Amino acid sequence: MSEETASRVCLSQRAHWAAEQAISFLMAQGVENRDVISLAAGLVDEQTLPVALCRDLLNELLSDDRTARGALQYGTTPGAEALRSEVLKHLARLEGGIVDDLGVAADQVVLSTGSQQLLTSLADVLLDPGDICLVSAPTYFVFLGVLNGVGARTVAIPSDDQGMRIDLLADELERIAARGELNRVKLIYVVSDFENPSGISLSAARRQQVVDLAKRWSTEQRIFVLEDAAYRELRYEGEPLPSVWSFDQDRDTVILAQTFSKSFSPGVRVGFGVLPRELVAPVCNRKGNEDFGSAHLNQQLLNLALKSGRYQQHVQQVCQGYRSKRDAFLAALATEFRDLPEVHWVHPKGGLYVWMTLPDAVATGFNSTLFQSAVKEHKVMFVPGELGYPSTRNEDVVCRNQMRLSFGVQPVDGLQEGARRLAAAVRQQLR
C-alpha cells in the first residue's frame, strides 16, 4: 500500500478531545527558540535536585540483596506498602498531627506517576462525557486538558486574592440545580496552595466552605472535591495551612493529590493520592489497566528518603533556594517595571510562579503581538494567562492580558535578564 492509497486513520472520540494541547505548542516554541530566556517552563531548578542524596539512597537500596531484588521486581497496582505508610506519616507532619488522627489507612493511599496520573485517573473514573467539573479561573492548564480529554464540561469560577470565590461557586451550583443538571456535577477541582498559575492559596475559611458546599449539594450523588496540593511543600513565608482535605471530617468527599516531583525530583516521578474509601477500587482498577503500578524502584527510593528524614532536610534546602530566587525575581520586576505602573503582579508566598496582569487591552496569547515580539525580538518567553481559563460559555470570566512567569528554572542572573527583556517587550506595547 503506497502513501497515496493509505487508508484513513480513524481515531476515537477521546483522541479528538485530547488533541491540540497548548503545552505542545509551548514546548515547540522553546525548542525552536533556544536563545530565549524561558520564564515559561514549569520545570524545577536543577540546582535543587537531590543528586548526592539519590546516589546514596540508591546505593543503600541496591547494596542489600533482599531490598534490591524487591525494588527491581514488580510492585503492586496501588504502590509499595512501605511508601504508602510513610506517606501517611508525611501527611500527618504536614497537617501538624499524628497518623492516628488522620482518619485514613494506608490502603487509601494510591501511588502514581507524578500526581498528574492521579488527577487523570480521578477524571476518568468520575466523569462521563458532558459531566460537569467546577474549577477556579485561572487554574492549572494541564488539568483543563484532562477534562477536555474525557469530554467533560468545565465551568470556571472566578477567583480573587484568596482563591476561588466560594460565593460565586454557590451561585453557580444554584444555577446548575435550577436547570436540573445537578446530577451532572461530579467534581470541584481546587489547587489549594500557590496555585499554578496565579500563585494564590485558597484561604482557610474558604477551604472549609468548599467542603461544606460540596456536601450540601451532594443530594443526587456525591460531589467530590479534588484537591491538587502539588506546591504545598514549597512555602517561603507565612504559616502552612491545613489542607482542604483536613476539613472533610468524614473523609468521604475530598481527594488529596500530592507529588514529590517539585520537592524532591520530577525525574523520579512519584506522586500520591489519598482517597475516600469508595474511590480506591475504581482508581486501582483503572490503574490496573493503565500500567498495573508505577515504577517500584522509585517508590522504594522515596520510601528510604522519607524514612531516613533526609527528604525533610532536603525540602528545607529546596525552599531556601527558591525563596532567594523568588526574592531576586520580585526585586528585578520591581526595578524593570518601575516606569510601568499599569502592570501589576502577585507576590507569591510559595510555588514557582509570578502571575502578572497587564492593562486590559494588551493580549498575551500565542498569536498576540506581545507574545510574538517577546519570543522573536526580545528573546523571552512566558505562558499566556488565557491557557489557565477553560473554553467556557461565560466568556467574561476569561482574561487575555495575563502571564505566568516561572522563577523555577532560570538562575538569578537569568531571572534578572528575563525581567529586563520582558519589561522591554511590554513597554513596546504600552508606549
Add this chain to the structure above:
Amino acid sequence: MSEETASRVCLSQRAHWAAEQAISFLMAQGVENRDVISLAAGLVDEQTLPVALCRDLLNELLSDDRTARGALQYGTTPGAEALRSEVLKHLARLEGGIVDDLGVAADQVVLSTGSQQLLTSLADVLLDPGDICLVSAPTYFVFLGVLNGVGARTVAIPSDDQGMRIDLLADELERIAARGELNRVKLIYVVSDFENPSGISLSAARRQQVVDLAKRWSTEQRIFVLEDAAYRELRYEGEPLPSVWSFDQDRDTVILAQTFSKSFSPGVRVGFGVLPRELVAPVCNRKGNEDFGSAHLNQQLLNLALKSGRYQQHVQQVCQGYRSKRDAFLAALATEFRDLPEVHWVHPKGGLYVWMTLPDAVATGFNSTLFQSAVKEHKVMFVPGELGYPSTRNEDVVCRNQMRLSFGVQPVDGLQEGARRLAAAVRQQLR
C-alpha cells in the same frame, strides 16, 4: 455527614467497565494463602534481576553532575531522546539489520510505563465504545480487561500451535463486513512471541498474513495491528523470528510494543512502542494528559544499560536462567503427570509459561472444584485458562479446562514441588 446519610457515589461508565478485573481476585488469593506454591504469578525470577548492574549504572549516572541533574529533571512526554535512539539500535539488532533499514525515526518511538501503558494508550486512542478488536484465543488477559475498560467489543479468533488461525480471522472479517460493521473494526491484537498464556509464537507465514489481511480490509478506515512482543527476548531455543511489524513495509499498519520489564527489571518499568507516524501525536496527546512522561531517571538508566552493551550481556544470563528452570519444570511435569496421559501441555520455546490442557470435563475456573482444592488442600495455585478468553458471543471458542503455569518466580525446587502438588490435585479430579 455520617456514614448513614452519605450520598451515593456515581462513577463513570468507564469505571464500571474497568471494574472487577480477575487479576485482583488472583492477587488476593495469593495474599490470603501464603503457604501455597504459586505457579500463577507472572512476576520475573528475582535471581535474574540486575542488582549489581543497576547499582553500577545508577552510580555512573548520578556521579556526573550534568547527567545526574538531567536524569532527575522532568523528561518529555514521549520520553528521553537518547533512549529512543538506543531503542532503534536495539530493534535493529533484534530484526537482524541496521537502523537505517528500519524505516522509522526515533520520533516514532514512545517510551511508556512498561509496555502495558502503551497497549492501553492505543486502545484509548483507537477504540470508541462498541468498536471491535480481534484477538487470538486465548490471549493476554490484562489486555482483555483494557478492552473492556474502553467499552470495546472483543472478538476471539481461535489459535493452534502456530498462533492465531489466520483463516478464521479472514472468515471473521468477512462476516463482519457482510453485516456492515467493518467500519467498527479498528484493531487486531497479537502477542507474537511465546504468548501469555499459551507460550505459542505466531509463525512467520502468519505474521505476513495478518499484516496483509489488515491492509486488505482497511477499506473504510485503517485497521491497525497491535503487536505485543513483551516476551520476544526471552527465547531459549530455536531461531528468532522477525517481528510482525517487520512485515509491514509501509510502517503504517503495525504498532510494535515491547518492554524491558521481563528482560531487565519490571521495577524499573520501561517499555516502548514503535508507532505508525499518524499515531504518534494522538498517543503523545493522551500521554501528555496522563503523566506527561514516565520516570526520566529510569529511562536514562536503560539508556546507559543499552549503550554500554551490558544490557545485552544481561539478557543472555536471564535466558540461561529461565532455560534451565523451564527444562526442570517440564521434566517435573513429565514425571509427576506420567500416570495421567489425558493431560497435555505445550513445550514453550521461550517466555515464562507452560499452558496445560485437562480433559474437557475438568473445569479450572476460580469456582471450580479443582481450583478450590488446589489452593486450599494441595497448596498450589495456577491461573485458570478461561481468563485468557474474552466474554464472547461465540461461546464455543472458550475452553474452561486449561491452566497457565508460570515457571518465572519459583526456584527449581519450588517448581518440582509445585508440579507434584498440581498433579495430586488434578489426579483427585480424574480418578
